[in-house]
Amino acid sequence: MSDAAGRIDALISSFPLFEGQARETLRDLTAIAEIKRFARGQLLFLDGDPGNGFYVLASGRVKIFKLSPDGKEQILHVFGPGEPFGEATAFEGIPFPASAEALQESEAVFFHRDRFVALIRKDPTLALTMLAVLSRRLKKFTVMIEHLSLRDVPGRLAAYLLLLRERQGGANELDLDLRKGLLASLLGTIPETLSRILARMSSHGLIHVDGSRITILDGDRMEALADGTERLG
Amino acid sequence: MSDAAGRIDALISSFPLFEGQARETLRDLTAIAEIKRFARGQLLFLDGDPGNGFYVLASGRVKIFKLSPDGKEQILHVFGPGEPFGEATAFEGIPFPASAEALQESEAVFFHRDRFVALIRKDPTLALTMLAVLSRRLKKFTVMIEHLSLRDVPGRLAAYLLLLRERQGGANELDLDLRKGLLASLLGTIPETLSRILARMSSHGLIHVDGSRITILDGDRMEALADGTERLG
Structure with a gap:
C-alpha cells in the first residue's frame, strides 16, 4: 500500500460511517476513495449539481447553504472532521439540494457514487453493516431525544x-x-x-x-x- | 394480489424504514414478508437466539429486555406501531443481544434475513434508499439533540x-x-x-x-x- 493509500485507509477506518466494517471491505473502500483538498471559500458543489458522490470530512469545516431568490444565504449545517455530507443525496442519485463551501482549508475523502454502488453490489455486507450502524445510532438518538424532551x-x-x-x-x-x-x-x-x-x-x-x-x-x-x-x- | 398480501403491502408502504422505496421494491418486500401475531406475554425471541430476521411492529407493543444473572429484568426499550426492532442485529447476522416480549396482543411484519439480503443483492437501491432515509433522520436528530442540549x-x-x-x-x-x-x-x-x-x-x-x-x-x-x-x- 502506498503512503497516500495508507493515509486514506487510516482515515476511512476512523470514520463512524464505516464502523464495524471488515478489513477487506475497508480496503475496497480505500481503493475507490479520493482525497480532495479545498481552500478557504472554495465551493465543493452547487445546489442542483448532480449528486455523483459523497464526502467525509477529514479536516477543516464545510458549510452547507442555500441562497434565497434575493441572494440571501441560509446556512443549513456546518460539518466538522469525521462527518459525512452529501451521502443521502448520492445514495439516491438525485441532485444536491444545497451548496457546500469550505469555511477554512479543508480535506475530504470523496466516494464516487457509481463506484460505491458497484461495491455494494459486489459485497452487500458493506450496506448491511452501514445500515446496522445507522440503525443503532438512530435508536440511541431517539432515546436521547426522548430523555431530553x-x-x-x-x-x-x-x-x-x-x-x-x-x-x-x-x-x-x-x-x-x-x-x-x-x-x-x-x-x-x-x-x-x-x-x-x-x-x-x-x-x-x-x-x-x-x-x-x-x-x-x-x-x-x-x-x-x-x-x-x-x-x- | 391476495387480501393478505394487499394488507402487508399497505403496512410496508407506511413504515418509515421503507420510506421512498419504488413501488416495485415495495412489492418485492411484500413478497418476502410474513405477518406474525403474538399474544400478550408471548416471547418473540430470546437473548442469544440467532438474529435470523427483523420485525416491524404493525400493532400493539413489544418490550426488549435483558435478565441479570439473578433474574432481574431490565427493560431496554418499548416499541410501538411502525417501529423496527432486531434489524441492526439481523443486518449483521449476529445473535440477538436481548429478549423481546409482547406487552399486549401485537402484530408484526417479519423479514427473514436471508431473503432480505438476497433482495439487496438483486436490487442495491433498496439498501441505498434505506441508507438515505436513515442518514437524513440521523442528521435531523443530530440537529434536534444539539438544539435541545x-x-x-x-x-x-x-x-x-x-x-x-x-x-x-x-x-x-x-x-x-x-x-x-x-x-x-x-x-x-x-x-x-x-x-x-x-x-x-x-x-x-x-x-x-x-x-x-x-x-x-x-x-x-x-x-x-x-x-x-x-x-x-
Whole structure:
C-alpha cells in the first residue's frame, strides 16, 4: 500500500460511517476513495449539481447553504472532521439540494457514487453493516431525544390539547388536526417520543387515545401539566 | 394480489424504514414478508437466539429486555406501531443481544434475513434508499439533540472544565482526560454537539482548543456559564 493509500485507509477506518466494517471491505473502500483538498471559500458543489458522490470530512469545516431568490444565504449545517455530507443525496442519485463551501482549508475523502454502488453490489455486507450502524445510532438518538424532551414536551403537549379543546368548542373529545409528524415538530420532538408521551398520559389516566381521537379525562391535571406545576411521572 | 398480501403491502408502504422505496421494491418486500401475531406475554425471541430476521411492529407493543444473572429484568426499550426492532442485529447476522416480549396482543411484519439480503443483492437501491432515509433522520436528530442540549450542555461543559482545572492543580491549560464520546455521554449529548459547543466557546474567546488540550482564556465567564448566570450565544 502506498503512503497516500495508507493515509486514506487510516482515515476511512476512523470514520463512524464505516464502523464495524471488515478489513477487506475497508480496503475496497480505500481503493475507490479520493482525497480532495479545498481552500478557504472554495465551493465543493452547487445546489442542483448532480449528486455523483459523497464526502467525509477529514479536516477543516464545510458549510452547507442555500441562497434565497434575493441572494440571501441560509446556512443549513456546518460539518466538522469525521462527518459525512452529501451521502443521502448520492445514495439516491438525485441532485444536491444545497451548496457546500469550505469555511477554512479543508480535506475530504470523496466516494464516487457509481463506484460505491458497484461495491455494494459486489459485497452487500458493506450496506448491511452501514445500515446496522445507522440503525443503532438512530435508536440511541431517539432515546436521547426522548430523555431530553421529557423535561418539557408533556407540558407543551398538554397545553396544545387544552388549546385544541378551546378551539373545538370546549368538549373533551378532540380530533388531532395535525399529522403526528407535524405535531411532533411543533412540540420540538419526534413522532416516537410523542407516541410514548401520549401512551404515558393515557396510562396515568389523563387522556384516552383512540387513533387520532383523544379524550381528556382529567382536565385539572392537564392544566397542571401545561403550567408546569405538575410533571408527568 | 391476495387480501393478505394487499394488507402487508399497505403496512410496508407506511413504515418509515421503507420510506421512498419504488413501488416495485415495495412489492418485492411484500413478497418476502410474513405477518406474525403474538399474544400478550408471548416471547418473540430470546437473548442469544440467532438474529435470523427483523420485525416491524404493525400493532400493539413489544418490550426488549435483558435478565441479570439473578433474574432481574431490565427493560431496554418499548416499541410501538411502525417501529423496527432486531434489524441492526439481523443486518449483521449476529445473535440477538436481548429478549423481546409482547406487552399486549401485537402484530408484526417479519423479514427473514436471508431473503432480505438476497433482495439487496438483486436490487442495491433498496439498501441505498434505506441508507438515505436513515442518514437524513440521523442528521435531523443530530440537529434536534444539539438544539435541545444547547440549553444546558455548555453550562455543564464549563463546570466540567473548571472541575478539571481544580483537579489538575489550578493551571488554565487542561488535558481532556476522557475520550470525546465518553465526555459527550457524561454531559448528556453526542460528540458532534460537543465539538460545536467547544468551537463556539472558542470563537467567543472563552477557551483555546488544540486537539485534546484546552486552555481556559476567560475563567470568569466560564464560571458564569457554569452557574447559569450567563448563556453561550
